[in-house]
Amino acid sequence: MRFTTRILFGVGTLALVSTAQAQTNSSHDAPPGWGLPMTEHNFGTLLVDRLEYVWTDENKDAIAWDFQGWYGGDFQRLYIKGEGKNRQGDGEDAEFETLDLLYSHLIADFWELQGGIGYQGGIASSDHPERTFAVIGLLGTIPYQFEVDTALRVSDEGDVSASLEAEYEIRMTQRVILQPRVEAEAATSDVEEFSVVRGLNYTRAGMRLRYEVTRKLAPYIGTYWEKQYGKTAELTREALGETEGSGVVAGVRMWF
Amino acid sequence: MPLSPAVSMLSRRQLLKVASALGLSTAALGLRPAWANPVGLGRGHPQGVEQGPEISLAIRRETRTIAGKTGRPITLNGTSPGPLIRLREGQEAVLRVTNLLEEQTSAHWHGFLLPPEMDGVPGVSFAGIAPGETFTARFPVSQNGTYWYHSHSGLQEQLGHAGPIIIDAAEPEPFVYDREHVLLLTDWTFEDPKDVFRHLKVSEGYYNRQERTIADFFADVAKNGVADTLAQRSMWAQMRMSSRDLADVTGTTYIFLMNGHAPQDNWTALFKPGEKIRLRVINGSAMSYFDVRIPGLTMTVVAADGQPVQPVPVDEFRIAVAETYDVLVEPEADRAYTLFAESMDRSGYARGTLAPRLGMAAPIPPRRSIPDRGMEAMSAHGSMDHSDVQDRDHAAMPGTDHAGTPGTDHSAMQGMDHSAMQGMDHAAMQGMAFPGDKNPAPASRSRGLLPAGTAQPGSHYDQPGIGIDPAARRVLVYRDLKAYAPWPDRRPPGRELELQLTGNMKRYMWSFDGMKFSEVNGPIHFEHGERLRLIFTNTTMMEHPIHLHGMWMELENGAGELIPRKHTLNIKPGERVSALVSADAPGLWAFHCHLLYHMDAGMFRVVRVA
Numbered sequence: 107m108r109f110t111t112r113i114l115f116g117v118g119t120l121a122l123v124s125t126a127q128a129q130t131n132s133s134h135d136a137p138p139g140w141g142l143p144m145t146e147h148n149f150g151t152l153l154v155d156r157l158e159y160v161w162t163d164e165n166k167d168a169i170a171w172d173f174q175g176w177y178g179g180d181f182q183r184l185y186i187k188g189e190g191k192n193r194q195g196d197g198e199d200a201e202f203e204t205l206d207l208l209y210s211h212l213i214a215d216f217w218e219l220q221g222g223i224g225y226q227g228g229i230a231s232s233d234h235p236e237r238t239f240a241v242i243g244l245l246g247t248i249p250y251q252f253e254v255d256t257a258l259r260v261s262d263e264g265d266v267s268a269s270l271e272a273e274y275e276i277r278m279t280q281r282v283i284l285q286p287r288v289e290a291e292a293a294t295s296d297v298e299e300f301s302v303v304r305g306l307n308y309t310r311a312g313m314r315l316r317y318e319v320t321r322k323l324a325p326y327i328g329t330y331w332e333k334q335y336g337k338t339a340e341l342t343r344e345a346l347g348e349t350e351g352s353g354v355v356a357g358v359r360m361w362f
Numbered sequence: 363m364p365l366s367p368a369v370s371m372l373s374r375r376q377l378l379k380v381a382s383a384l385g386l387s388t389a390a391l392g393l394r395p396a397w398a399n400p401v402g403l404g405r406g407h408p409q410g411v412e413q414g415p416e417i418s419l420a421i422r423r424e425t426r427t428i429a430g431k432t433g434r435p436i437t438l439n440g441t442s443p444g445p446l447i448r449l450r451e452g453q454e455a456v457l458r459v460t461n462l463l464e465e466q467t468s469a470h471w472h473g474f475l476l477p478p479e480m481d482g483v484p485g486v487s488f489a490g491i492a493p494g495e496t497f498t499a500r501f502p503v504s505q506n507g508t509y510w511y512h513s514h515s516g517l518q519e520q521l522g523h524a525g526p527i528i529i530d531a532a533e534p535e536p537f538v539y540d541r542e543h544v545l546l547l548t549d550w551t552f553e554d555p556k557d558v559f560r561h562l563k564v565s566e567g568y569y570n571r572q573e574r575t576i577a578d579f580f581a582d583v584a585k586n587g588v589a590d591t592l593a594q595r596s597m598w599a600q601m602r603m604s605s606r607d608l609a610d611v612t613g614t615t616y617i618f619l620m621n622g623h624a625p626q627d628n629w630t631a632l633f634k635p636g637e638k639i640r641l642r643v644i645n646g647s648a649m650s651y652f653d654v655r656i657p658g659l660t661m662t663v664v665a666a667d668g669q670p671v672q673p674v675p676v677d678e679f680r681i682a683v684a685e686t687y688d689v690l691v692e693p694e695a696d697r698a699y700t701l702f703a704e705s706m707d708r709s710g711y712a713r714g715t716l717a718p719r720l721g722m723a724a725p726i727p728p729r730r731s732i733p734d735r736g737m738e739a740m741s742a743h744g745s746m747d748h749s750d751v752q753d754r755d756h757a758a759m760p761g762t763d764h765a766g767t768p769g770t771d772h773s774a775m776q777g778m779d780h781s782a783m784q785g786m787d788h789a790a791m792q793g794m795a796f797p798g799d800k801n802p803a804p805a806s807r808s809r810g811l812l813p814a815g816t817a818q819p820g821s822h823y824d825q826p827g828i829g830i831d832p833a834a835r836r837v838l839v840y841r842d843l844k845a846y847a848p849w850p851d852r853r854p855p856g857r858e859l860e861l862q863l864t865g866n867m868k869r870y871m872w873s874f875d876g877m878k879f880s881e882v883n884g885p886i887h888f889e890h891g892e893r894l895r896l897i898f899t900n901t902t903m904m905e906h907p908i909h910l911h912g913m914w915m916e917l918e919n920g921a922g923e924l925i926p927r928k929h930t931l932n933i934k935p936g937e938r939v940s941a942l943v944s945a946d947a948p949g950l951w952a953f954h955c956h957l958l959y960h961m962d963a964g965m966f967r968v969v970r971v972a
Contacts (some may be wrong), residue, residue, distance in 0.1 A: 135949060136485055136968075143485035143514075144966045145878045151564040180878070184931060215866050248870065249600040277575045280891055282712050321568055322560075360565070 151361060156314075158192070158357025160329075164348060167194040170355075183210045185220060185245075198232035199304065204269075206241050206257070208229035217246035224259060226300070235299045238262045251275070267293040269301060278315075283324075288313045297338070303337035316359055324359040367419075372395065395448035395525070398621030398718060400632045402541045402639075403488045403528070410441070411673055414449035415503075418458040419525065421467050421474045429617045429624035432964055433552050435522035436463070436513070443546055443622050443646065444511075444525030451506040451532040457499040458727025459491060462507070466490040466867055468516040468950075469499070470911075471527065472684060473668055473929040476501040478949025481911055483514045483551050486952045486968055490515060508530035508642040508686045509545070515535050517555035517648075524548065525752055526968065527666075537664050537673070539640040539690055543631040545654075547649040547681070547703050547712050550615040550959065559959055562610055562870045566875075569612045572709065573604060574669075598688045603867060603903060605734040608828065610870075610904070610959060611649045613710025618650065620703065620712040628723055629714040635696045639716070641689050645681040648958035650708035651905060651932075653830055654687075656699050656716060661689035663838055667928040669914075670846035679838035680826050682907040682932035684956040691716070698722035707903075708732050713733025717896065733829030735935065767835070811895065812940075815852040817841075817920040818897060820938030827934050840917060841934075844924040849891040849916065851944040852923065855895035858940075862932060863955070863965070865902040870963055872902075885970040888945035906960065907932050910969065912951040915941035945971045 151307045152175035160168045170191040185208040192200035208222035220243045227236030243257035251326045269291045276284040289310040301333045314328030331352040334342055339349040396410025397403065403411065412419070424437045435539040437445025449455050459469045459482075468490050471483035480499040484490030491497045506529040515521035526544045551558060561568040573702055574595075582591040598605045623629035633639050641661070642652060655661075655678040663674040673690075681687055683701075691697060698717035705711060708729050715723050734802035830837055832888045865872045872878070888894060896915065898908055907930050914927040918940045923940070933939050955965035 124726070126844050140485045142879075143968070144962060144964065145481055146878075146880045147962075149562070149563045178868075180869055212869065217866055223762045247602050249602060250596065251599050251602055268458075277573050279575050279577065280571045280573060322566065 111201060113350055114141050118166075146273055151175060153359075153361040155359055156355075156357055157360070158326075158355040160353050160355050162353040163351055166196075169194065169200075170254060170357075178210070181212045183218070185206070185210050185222075198233035199228050199232045202226060203317070204225060205259075206239075208241060208243070210245070213218075214246075216248075219243075222341050224257075237300070261297070264304070265293065265295050265297050267291065281318045283316050283318065285314045285316065286326075287314065300339070302339065303341065305336040306336075307336075307338045308332055310336045312355075314355070322361050326355075326357055327360060328355045328357075329353065330355065363684075374815070383963060390927060393623055395441040395443055395445055395500055396655060397526070397544065397704045398502065398546070398623070398629065400630045401465055402543045402631065403448075404618075405448070411446045411448050411871060414447065414455055415453040416456040416458075416970070417447055417643070418460065419444065419469065420460045420462055421469075426434045427747055428550055428552075428619075428622075429626065431552060433550070434469060435492045435550070436467075436518055437527055437635040437831040438523065441622070443548060444523070444612075445526045446525065447511065448545060449503050449529045451529055453503045453505055455499070455501055455503050457961040458496055460496040460661050461491040461493055464493055464516050466492055467795065468513055468515045469497075469511050469523075470512050471499065471509065472909075473507075473509040474501075474688070475504055475914075475947065478912060479948065479953060481951070482511075483911065483952040485580065486911075486950050503529055505529060505668065506535075506687050507665055507670070508521065508644060509542075509646045509668050510646050510686065511648060511682075514888075514952070515799065516560065517958060517962060520549075520551065520555040520558070520648040522550065523549065526644055526646075527893070528642065537640075537672055537690060539635060539922045542640040542642060543716075543873065544621065544642055545631075545701060545703075545714070546621050546653050547643070547645050547647055547650075547654075548619045548622070548649040549611070549618070549705075551611070551621050553615055555648075555958075558611060559962065561961075562959055565671045566610070566867055566870050567604065567607070569610065569614050569622035570604070570606060571614050572608075572707065573614070574606055574734070575970060583845075587926055594863040605736075606732060607649065607735065607867070608707035608733065609705065609709065609828060610957070612707055613705060616650065616705075616710060617713035618647075618652075618703065618705060619712050620701065620714045623714065625711060625726075630722070631701065631714060631716050631719055632720070633693055633716055633718060635694055635718060637692070639693070641691060641701075642686065643681060643684050643689065646684055649683065651682055651827075651907075652682060652703040652712065653678055654701075654703045655679075655727075655835075656691060656701055657724070658695075658697075658699050659691045659716075660836075661691055663842070664688050666689055666926060669927050671950075672844040672846060672924065673925055674838060674842045675836065676838045676842075677835035678830065680830060680932075680958075682787070682905065684907050684930040684932060685928070685932065689788045698724055699725040702727055703967050704729060706827070708829065730829065735828060750785060772938055811855055813920050814852075814918065814942060815922055815925050818938045818940045819935075820899070821919075821940070822937050823919045824936065827932070830884050840919050843917065843928075844921040845926045848923045849914075849925065849927055849947075851893060853893040853944075855893050855942055857892070858897055860897040860899065863898055863900040863902055863906050863908070865904070865960075866897040867903070870959075872957075872960040872963040872965035874965065874967055879966040882967065888969055888971040890945060890948050892945045894943055894945060894953075896943055897938065898931070898933050899938045900935055903935045904957075904960075905934055907956040908954070908964070910943070910951065910953050912947045912949070913943055913945065913971075915943055917941050947971055 108180045146189035154173045156172040158171045158276050159171055160170050169193045172189045175188045178184055188205045205346045206224040208220040210218045210220040212221045224239035224241040228234035239261050240258040241257055241259050248254055253273045257269050259267045273290045296303050310332040312330035314326045316324040316326035318324040334349040342349050419438050421438050426435050435442035461467045468482045468484050478487050480501045481487040509527040512519045526546050617624050618627050660675050668878040696718050698715050701716055703712040824839050826837040826839050861874045864876045909930045916927045918926045952971045953960045953967045953969045
């Protein structure tokens with residue numbers, strides 16, 4: 107499987123390089139040396155959608171983050187997406203639940219097809235188990251303005267899992283924005299080391315209220331509620347944990 | 363020289379007063395173009411005017427104060443906007459442009475008929491002007507009227523690389539006046555234009571602080587009921603668009619300038635009561651449409667894009683980016699009048715004062731409420747996303763079915779002031795009344811071409827556009843434009859060339875026929891000597907000012923033999939507009955949307971006449 111991921115990554119890189127070359131075509135027949143009247147530009151951005159402190163009802167406070175950056179043109183982009191947390195007071199280092207490097211291609215007005223490699227595990231520490239994935243996903247906006255990010259993952263052990271995230275924005279004022287958010291994860295096999303079980307694992311619904319000081323800087327407060335299902339819930343119960351939980355968050359949304 | 367008796371009649375004391383005021387404030391410091399002096403143009407006050415036929419322009423990047431803050435505009439002979447270039451029809455113009463920037467630059471003489479290699483578009487007419495180099499544009503001046511010039515390199519136009527041009531007529535013009543002023547409207551931002559572009563690419567609504575909110579929602583519910591409000595909202599949501607998307611870049615970053623002056627500067631143009639004043643209004647902004655009026659005065663439009671038209675008295679006119687209009691006003695009273703240019707999205711305004719003396723001001727009109735885009739923008743959008751169109755039959759669009767009833771005005775246009783509503787409603791109804799508008803061409807083509815000058819089905823020449831009400835006051839519309847006298851080429855078109863104006867809002871991609879400039883292969887071909895009809899179908903929900911270099915576009919607005927000609931045509935959302943072109947200028951010509959960031963995003967083509 108590691109081999110697959112390398113191939114995917116290689117294809118992605120190649121495609122990105124080829125875009126750059128495809129942009130020097132001849133849309134006019136002016137003398138050579140004059141250059142093009144309009145040239146394509148690449149752009150890039152980094153959105154830290156969530157950087158927050160989480161107070162849970164089980165006293166398992168954490169710092170959590172979720173970011174997404176891209177660089178490229180209109181059709182082809184290179185994405186980096188990361189989501190993770192650092193549970194407070196457990197003596198362990200921070201952990202990336204996902205860290206994906208993806209090649210992305212615009213396939214419809216509102217949709218990007220993305221593929222690449224993913225990583226789960228600790229950052230420069232051995233506190234957490236690690237694994238890598240081949241990732242394929244769709245990122246886009248569905249009618250009614252829901253931003254949707256889906257991913258299908260195959261781990262280096264051949265385990266398959268899928269995730270879905272959807273966000274919606276309700277404008278209270280020009281600067282105050284209420285953002286409901288849902289997240290779900292499912293898998294096709296049990297992976298005990300990562301507490302993953304076959305079937306729907308969990309759903310999480312959240313609501314954040316942010317104030318846009320500027321477009322690029324918006325502190326927020328919010329809350330979430332999560333529920334585990336099926337075997338995930340069974341395992342949690344066996345460990346005498348709660349299968350439903352909620353919490354309060356405060357953080358900041360930034361982009362650069 | 364058609365003016366000046368009045369100027370020379372101004373008392374010496376008045377001139378001195380003006381000169382000292384200018385000297386102390388801005389002109390002597392080179393901050394503002396001195397042509398924009400209160401007295402007006404003419405022999406009495408020639409500063410800041412580069413008198414043809416031989417002129418030189420030095421282009422630099424300098425520190426200047428704009429609206430009380432320090433910025434780094436591009437200056438031309440020390441001012442931003444640049445000096446007024448004054449030429450005379452029949453002259454051989456020699457325009458020397460020296461690049462003192464650290465990057466390539468250019469100067470395009472907007473609206474001029476000239477040899478293609480003098481047109482000033484890097485990559486199309488020449489290689490551009492390298493740093494330290496001088497380019498000399500030399501050509502016979504074969505036209506007259508109000509024009510302008512600007513950079514055609516990168517995003518330099520946004521930095522103030524623009525200025526007015528007046529070409530005095532060889533023969534007497536069909537109207538007389540005592541004094542003239544130039545009103546050059548521009549939009550300035552302290553942000554780097556590259557950042558502006560990146561913001562649009564990353565988050566298209568970045569500059570829109572006029573989105574509909576929950577508060578609007580409840581207000582609409584109270585006014586129109588839950589069902590209509592939900593229907594209206596869900597329609598836009600389903601399209602993944604905003605009905606408040608009126609301008610890509612807005613007053614949240616722009617300061618709108620009149621002759622380089624911010625609204626609080628109160629730039630003043632002087633007059634003597636009873637004089638007839640010619641105002642040469644030029645929209646030299648990068649992205650902003652303006653609605654221009656002078657409360658208390660009727661403006662008589664006498665020229666459009668430099669070309670004389672039959673006089674049209676109006677209270678207000680919309681000026682698309684790159685258009686020019688000449689209007690005559692006759693203030694009788696000894697009082698001040700506000701020169702008011704409100705941005706189309708109502709996020710700001712440029713302002714000056716027309717006054718008998720310096721230091722006067724008149725009330726600034728309240729800004730009108732923000733209009734919402736109506737059905738026409740959406741029906742336009744339909745053809746952009748085909749997967750969407752198919753399953754969106756008109757009956758399924760809430761609100762559409764009662765488009766004709768007064769009740770729907772409200773459901774369709776919530777939150778608009780009442781005056782704006784009617785204008786919108788017409789546009790909306792027209793769009794809806796001819797659902798076939800999207801593809802009417804095959805039917806008309808099978809019976810041969812429409813007669814020359816006929817307005818295309820799908821055109822809305824009786825509509826000024828969104829948020830401006832032709833019923834509340836007299837507003838200029840394209841149907842009003844009639845040439846002062848017939849233009850020489852009266853041939854019917856030999857063929858039609860149809861172009862769709864296309865875009866992807868979410869990605870901020872703009873194009874013709876769905877292809878950005880980087881995606882097309884080779885130029886658009888015009889046969890030398892042919893007479894052809896260009897048809898533009900705007901499938902996007904934004905206005906696009908379409909500019910053809912080197913040749914006139916004769917707007918087929920139903921004016922018969924008095925077909926007006928323009929260099930820039932405003933195409934409203936969902937509209938289908940046609941123009942006749944005499945392809946009499948061999949060579950390569952730029953052809954593009956004149957919204958700067960649309961052009962740079964790919965809404966650009968090269969036309970080859972051969």
